[in-house]
Amino acid sequence: MTAATLDVSGTTATPFQRLVRVELRKSYDTRAGFWLLATIGLLVLAAEVIAVSVTAAQDEPMSFGDFVGTAAFLTSFLLPVLGIMLVTTEWSQRSAMVTFSLEPRRPLVIAAKALVGVLLTLATVVFSIVVGFVANLAYGLFQGDTDWTFGWPDFFAFLITQVLAMLGGFALAALLLNTAAAIVVFFVYKWVLPGLLALGGALMGWFETLRPWIDFQSSQAAIWDWSTSGEEWAQLVVSAIVWLVVPLTIGIWRVLRAEVK
Amino acid sequence: MRQGEGMITVERLTRKYGSFTAVDDISFVCQPGRVTGFLGPNGAGKTTTMRVMVGLTPPTSGQVTIGGHHYHDIPNPGRHVGVLLDASAQHAGRTGREILELGARTMGLPASRVDEMLELVSLTPTEAKRRLRNYSLGMKQRLGIAHALLGDPSVLILDEPANGLDPAGIRWMRGLLKGYAERGGTVLLSSHLLHEVEQIADEMILIGHGRIVAQGDKKSLLAGAASGAASFVTALDNEALTKALEAKGIGVSAAGEGLRVETETVEIGRTALESGIVLTDLRAADGGLEDLFLELTSQTQREAVAS
Amino acid sequence: MSMNSTVAPGLGHALDISGTSPTPFSRLVRTELRKTWDTRAGLWLLIATAALTGVVMVIQLAVVVAQDLTVSYNDFLTSTNFSIALLLPVIGILLLTSEWSQRTAMVTFSLEPRRPLVILAKLVVGIGLAVAAVAIALVLATICNALYGLLSDFPVVWDLSVLQTLAFVLMQIIGMLTGFAFAALLLNSPAAIVLYMVYSFVLPGIFGLGAALIGWFEDLQPWIDFSDAQTPLIDASMSGEDWAHFAVSGVIWLVIPLAIGVLRVLRAEVK
Numbered sequence: 141m142t143a144a145t146l147d148v149s150g151t152t153a154t155p156f157q158r159l160v161r162v163e164l165r166k167s168y169d170t171r172a173g174f175w176l177l178a179t180i181g182l183l184v185l186a187a188e189v190i191a192v193s194v195t196a197a198q199d200e201p202m203s204f205g206d207f208v209g210t211a212a213f214l215t216s217f218l219l220p221v222l223g224i225m226l227v228t229t230e231w232s233q234r235s236a237m238v239t240f241s242l243e244p245r246r247p248l249v250i251a252a253k254a255l256v257g258v259l260l261t262l263a264t265v266v267f268s269i270v271v272g273f274v275a276n277l278a279y280g281l282f283q284g285d286t287d288w289t290f291g292w293p294d295f296f297a298f299l300i301t302q303v304l305a306m307l308g309g310f311a312l313a314a315l316l317l318n319t320a321a322a323i324v325v326f327f328v329y330k331w332v333l334p335g336l337l338a339l340g341g342a343l344m345g346w347f348e349t350l351r352p353w354i355d356f357q358s359s360q361a362a363i364w365d366w367s368t369s370g371e372e373w374a375q376l377v378v379s380a381i382v383w384l385v386v387p388l389t390i391g392i393w394r395v396l397r398a399e400v401k
Numbered sequence: 402m403r404q405g406e407g408m409i410t411v412e413r414l415t416r417k418y419g420s421f422t423a424v425d426d427i428s429f430v431c432q433p434g435r436v437t438g439f440l441g442p443n444g445a446g447k448t449t450t451m452r453v454m455v456g457l458t459p460p461t462s463g464q465v466t467i468g469g470h471h472y473h474d475i476p477n478p479g480r481h482v483g484v485l486l487d488a489s490a491q492h493a494g495r496t497g498r499e500i501l502e503l504g505a506r507t508m509g510l511p512a513s514r515v516d517e518m519l520e521l522v523s524l525t526p527t528e529a530k531r532r533l534r535n536y537s538l539g540m541k542q543r544l545g546i547a548h549a550l551l552g553d554p555s556v557l558i559l560d561e562p563a564n565g566l567d568p569a570g571i572r573w574m575r576g577l578l579k580g581y582a583e584r585g586g587t588v589l590l591s592s593h594l595l596h597e598v599e600q601i602a603d604e605m606i607l608i609g610h611g612r613i614v615a616q617g618d619k620k621s622l623l624a625g626a627a628s629g630a631a632s633f634v635t636a637l638d639n640e641a642l643t644k645a646l647e648a649k650g651i652g653v654s655a656a657g658e659g660l661r662v663e664t665e666t667v668e669i670g671r672t673a674l675e676s677g678i679v680l681t682d683l684r685a686a687d688g689g690l691e692d693l694f695l696e697l698t699s700q701t702q703r704e705a706v707a708s
Numbered sequence: 709m710s711m712n713s714t715v716a717p718g719l720g721h722a723l724d725i726s727g728t729s730p731t732p733f734s735r736l737v738r739t740e741l742r743k744t745w746d747t748r749a750g751l752w753l754l755i756a757t758a759a760l761t762g763v764v765m766v767i768q769l770a771v772v773v774a775q776d777l778t779v780s781y782n783d784f785l786t787s788t789n790f791s792i793a794l795l796l797p798v799i800g801i802l803l804l805t806s807e808w809s810q811r812t813a814m815v816t817f818s819l820e821p822r823r824p825l826v827i828l829a830k831l832v833v834g835i836g837l838a839v840a841a842v843a844i845a846l847v848l849a850t851i852c853n854a855l856y857g858l859l860s861d862f863p864v865v866w867d868l869s870v871l872q873t874l875a876f877v878l879m880q881i882i883g884m885l886t887g888f889a890f891a892a893l894l895l896n897s898p899a900a901i902v903l904y905m906v907y908s909f910v911l912p913g914i915f916g917l918g919a920a921l922i923g924w925f926e927d928l929q930p931w932i933d934f935s936d937a938q939t940p941l942i943d944a945s946m947s948g949e950d951w952a953h954f955a956v957s958g959v960i961w962l963v964i965p966l967a968i969g970v971l972r973v974l975r976a977e978v979k
Contacts, residue, residue, distance in 0.1 A: 144408040144433045144587070146468025146481050146555065153476035154507060162506045169503075170494035172896070198921050217910065221902055232809065234490035237457060238548070241484045242507045244456045244473045318749065323901045324798055331909035332790060343775050400457045534979055 154243055159252035160259075167226060167256055176225060177260070180218045184211045184268055188275040196282035203287035205294055207275040211268035212298055217330060219264060219302055220309025223257045224322045227313035236400045246396050254310055261306045265299050297364045304360065304384070311384050314391025317398075329383070334358065356383040408433045408556055408587035409454065414463035416449050423449040425611035426463070431589045431604070433555075436582045438602030439591040440694070446611040447591040448486070451560050454589075455484050467556055479508040483549035483557045488541040488564075493534035497524060497544045500533065501551060508552045518547040523573075538565030546574065557581065559590040563597050575601045595694050607694060615693070622693065632666045635659030635682040636673065645676040661686065731820055736829035737836075744803065744833060753799060754837075760791035761845055765852045773859045780865035784849040784856075785876065786942070792841045796880055797887025797908075800834045801900045804891040804973075813978045823974050831888065838884045842877050875941040882938065882962065889962055892969020895976070907961070908935060934961040 168174050191210045195202045227250075230236040243249050272290075280286030308329070313322040337355050341348040352359055352372075356379040362372040407430025416424040424446040431437040439447050452458040454465045456472040467475065467482055475481050491500050501515045519529050522543040533541065542565045549557060557578070563571050578588050578601060592598045598605060599619055607615040607622075615622055635658055636642040643653045643660060649672060652663035659682060662669055666685050673680050745751045764787050772779045804827075807813040820826050857864030886907070891900040915933045919926040930936060934957040940950045 144468060146408070146470060146475065148468075148470065148475055148481065151476045151480055154509070158507065158509055162503055165503065165506065166492075169499050170492055172494055172898075194918070194921055200921065217906070218902075221898070225898065229492065233492040233494075234487070235492045237486060237490045238504070240457060241455050241486075242479045242504065244475075244478060319898045320749075320798065320802060320901055323898055323905070324795070327905035327909060328794065331905070332794065336790065340771065343771050343777070397459070399452075399459065 153245075154248075156248060156252065159243060159248060160255050163226070163249075163252045163256045164259065167222075167260060170229075172229075173225065176218070176222055180215060180222070180264060181267060183214050183218065184264075184271055187211065187214050188271050192275045192278050192282070196279055199283075201287070202276070202279055203289040204272060204276045205290040207272035207279070208269055208290060208294070208298060211272055212302065215264050215268060215302060216305045217327075219257075219261055219306040220312075220326050220330070221323060222260060223306040223309035224313040224319060224326065226253045226257055227310060228317060228319040228322060231317050232319055234401070240400050247392065250314070250392055250395060254307070257306045257310055258303055261302050262299070265302055268298075269295070293366050294364075297366070300363050301360050304356075304380070307384055307388075308356070311388040311391060314395060315387040317391075317394065330357070353378045354382055355379060407431050408468055409437075409558075409589055410466045411450065411454075412464050412466075414450065414453060414465060415461045416446075416453060416458060417461045422611050424453070424460075427608070427611070427613045428463075429606050429613060429616060431587050433587045434582055434585050435603040436578055436588040436590065436601055437604045437606060438598035439589055439606050439608065440595065440598050440602075441591075441593065441608035443593055445593075445608045447593075447608060448560055450608075451486060451558055451589070451591065454558055455482070455486070457486070477508060477552075479504065479552040479554070481552070481554050481556060483552065483554040483559075485545040485549040485559045485562060487560065488538075488545035491533050491541075491544075494532055496530050496532050497536065497540070498529040500544065501529075501547060504548050504551050510551065514551060518551055521550065521577075522547040539567055539570055542566055543570070546577075555585070556587045557589065559588070561592060562590055563592060563594070571597065595691055599690060609699070619690065622690065630665045631686040632662050632664065632669055633659055633682070633684055633686050634662055634666075634669050634680060637679045637681060641676060642669075642673060642678050642680075645672050645678065730822075731825075733825060733829065736820060736825055737832050740803075740826075740829045740833045741836065744799070744837065747806075750802070750806075753795065753802065757792060757795040757799070757841060758844055760795065761788055761841075762848055764788070764790050765848050769852045769856060769859075773856065776860070776862075778862045779856065780867045781849060781853045782865075782867050782872070784852045785845060785868065788845045788849075792845055792880060793883055796838055796841055796884045797904050798901060799837055800884040800887030801891040801904065802897060803830050803834055804888060805895060805897040805900055808895045809897055811979065817978050824970075827892075827970055827973060831885075834884045834888055835881055838880045839877060842873075842880050846873070869944065871944040872942075875944045875946075879938055879941050882958075885966070886934075886962055889966035889969055892973055893965045895969075895972065912936065931956045932960055933957055 166173070168177055187210050188207060191202070191207060194200070230239060239249060240246055276286055276288070309322065309326050312326050312329070313319075316322045316325065334355065334357055337351050337358075341351040352375045356376075359372070359376045359379045361367075362369070362376050367373065409431040411427060411429050413426055413428055414424055415422065415426050427446075427450065439450070441447050449458060450465075453460045454467065454472060455478075464471070472478060472482065495503075498515060498519065501518055502512065505512065505515050519526070524540065524543055524547070528536075528540060533544075536544065542562065546559070546562060549559060563574060566574060578590065582588050582603070590598070590602075602619075604618055605616065605622060606613060633656060634642065639660055646653050646662060646664075646669070649668075651668070651672075654661050666683055669683060670680070672678075743750070745754055765784055768779075768784060768787050771777070807816060816826060817823055853864055853866065856862075887900070887904050890903050890907075891897075894900045894903065912933065912935050915929050915936065919929045930953045937950070937953040937957045940946045941954075946954070
């Protein structure tokens with residue numbers, strides 16, 4: 141007798157774009173996922189309404205860029221939560237077992253998730269800009285004059301920094317594979333660490349020279365300014381390696397080797 | 402065993418967790434067109450073995466191939482191998498339909514396939530719209546079976562599929578898997594309940610403490626068992642039958658309305674004929690297999706039997 | 709039906725509960741305490757809290773000694789804002805939400821159907837952990853300050869009063885309780901943690917901005933900004949108005965969420 145075989149010649153491997161579409165669907169098909177996305181949208185709306193009413197009432201000068209910046213401030217801490225949940229819910233809900241049975245090429249699954257994070261970030265950016273546009277129009281109605289200062293450089297800087305913020309959460313989630321831990325560490329990194337680094341820099345000379353190379357958030361200023369200093373871009377790259385590449389690499393290595401339970 | 406003709410081939414598989422050996426150097430094959438029952442008490446290593454099969458747990462040594470391939474190398478594996486390891490391992494916030502929908506999309510199947518599967522496992526449209534956290538164990542199990550069958554695979558790997566199913570559900574599943582195997586499919590299903598497996602499996606693999614202690618079909622397993630056969634019998638005149646059997650030196654004891662007799666059915670029938678006693682019920686006791694199962698998988702007996 | 713038949717069906721078999729005493733509260737507390745550290749996640753959270761407290765203080769000690777800075781006992785204690793104040797609320801949150809995400813609430817509430825007692829036991833455990841964390845912080849700060857005296861040329865300053873210690877304990881308990889209240893309100897770990905982090909890091913900045921921009925908001929802010937209302941607690945300089953601010957903002961951020969949350973837990977269908 142001959143060995144029984146599976147004829148797999150007629151089967152094509154799962155195309156990457158199909159994985160991306162499935163992962164995208166997973167990001168909103170649960171109540172928790174849907175409300176996270178809805179919360180991001182609603183918060184942006186609420187913030188712009190408050191921003192318009194406050195600045196118009198108080199005669200504060202505002203530009204299109206300022207309104208978009210308000211939205212960017214809000215989305216910069218909810219997008220990382222989105223990035224975290226994309227990864228960790230598979231583990232906390234144990235659906236990774238099914239996901240990795242249907243697509244054992246785990247790096248592709250992770251890449252699809254990361255791409256979904258980027259796509260949702262793009263959508264958020266577009267939404268923020270549209271809402272910012274409307275907010276600026278409304279402000280113009282109340283105030284009589286509008287300032288449309290918001291160029292392509294600002295747009296791309298906004299886009300890149302938001303993607304980096306989302307990926308920061310994604311990397312921590314891959315590293316820790318635990319929702320609660322990843323969220324806590326992310327907020328510490330985002331809100332506590334810059335202060336500590338600045339304090340350390342103020343106290344110690346050597347630390348002040350080191351700081352720009354490890355402070356990923358302040359080094360992102362180079363993107364907003366479209367800095368011409370090579371050193372600032374180098375600092376951005378180095379700090380990105382520390383906060384994005386290293387955790388992501390260790391995290392992916394961990395997911396690839398992990399026994400999925 | 403006849404190695405090399407199996408659809409699922411497990412070769413010298415070992416999985417250790419620190420000093421604990423969950424699966425200890427096991428080899429077996431599952432053939433196409435047959436239902437293979439993977440039988441063992443809780444914690445015997447059944448789930449670990451099945452997890453290694455689908456690449457969720459890396460083996461310490463040894464390997465598993467399905468149809469000549471490692472699971473990892475099968476393109477779009479859901480179309481070839483249907484897997485149900487844990488029906489609860491799904492996002493509790495998704496509806497049953499959505500879970501199938503995601504599977505169908507991953508495998509590139511039309512949405513109509515989802516409805517077909519829901520109908521196959523008798524989940525009503527209303528039930529399919531409920532979220533998994535509101536499912537009973539049996540409903541989760543039906544959904545899991547539907548998920549495994551989604552891609553019309555030729556191999557099925559099911560861990561405790563009867564868990565939580567009601568008697569009607571178990572009968573339904575038995576028919577489903579029998580039919581599936583008759584059409585040429587390969588089925589491996591695990592269970593810790595002997596009665597569940599013996600009614601459905603063509604082939605049985607008994608595992609205890611991470612080692613295979615016996616394998617074969619029901620007859621050959623029973624033939625290999627050292628203990629003699631026993632039967633249950635009920636006669637119009639139980640007393641007369643008891644006397645006739647005891648006269649032949651055969652052990653008889655009361656069992657419910659009838660008798661338990663320590664011999665094969667043919668011997669009882671002969672005795673009844675000779676004595677002119679009318680029998681109303683006569684069947685072989687399954688105790689032989691049950692005893693064998695318990696004996697083979699118990700700690701003390703393991704080494705002796707395995708060698 | 710005969711009355712002297714002891715097993716007559718239909719007569720109703722009364723469960724003899726006269727010999728069983730209800731679960732004592734102390735036992736519930738002990739069980740809940742055990743639950744905080746008997747999982748890997750719980751144990752590591754407690755270890756991380758203690759370790760972070762130690763690490764922050766040691767770094768602080770190393771920096772001030774190396775840079776010839778003057779610090780006091782109180783400064784060492786304040787640095788726990790980066791460790792205990794940050795992680796205690798997370799402990800408070802997980803105390804409650806893990807029962808929901810892991811679905812153990814089903815078991816917990818079948819063994820003790822008097823849910824208010826279970827919640828109370830969890831609260832007692834949370835407060836106990838907060839007190840324990842403060843005790844650890846006080847000991848570590850004492851060690852660091854003593855070392856500082858040995859290593860630096862400056863005199864050691866032991867500037868901590870009983871009143872300040874009590875205020876410090878109160879602040880940590882409030883932090884824990886706020887986390888607990890958010891958790892009860894949302895019954896979901898990620899949502900509660902995000903809400904707490906936004907509340908403690910993002911909101912003060914927005915309140916400050918609003919107060920700077922709008923006149924009437926500046927008058928309102930002290931009454932609704934709970935973190936700001938706690939600031940005078942740090943040096944135990946609470947005036948009558950400060951206490952009023954503290955009470956009103958505390959009702960908004962602590963009492964109301966806790967009340968709604970507890971009500972929700974009591975009425976929830978446990979799945």
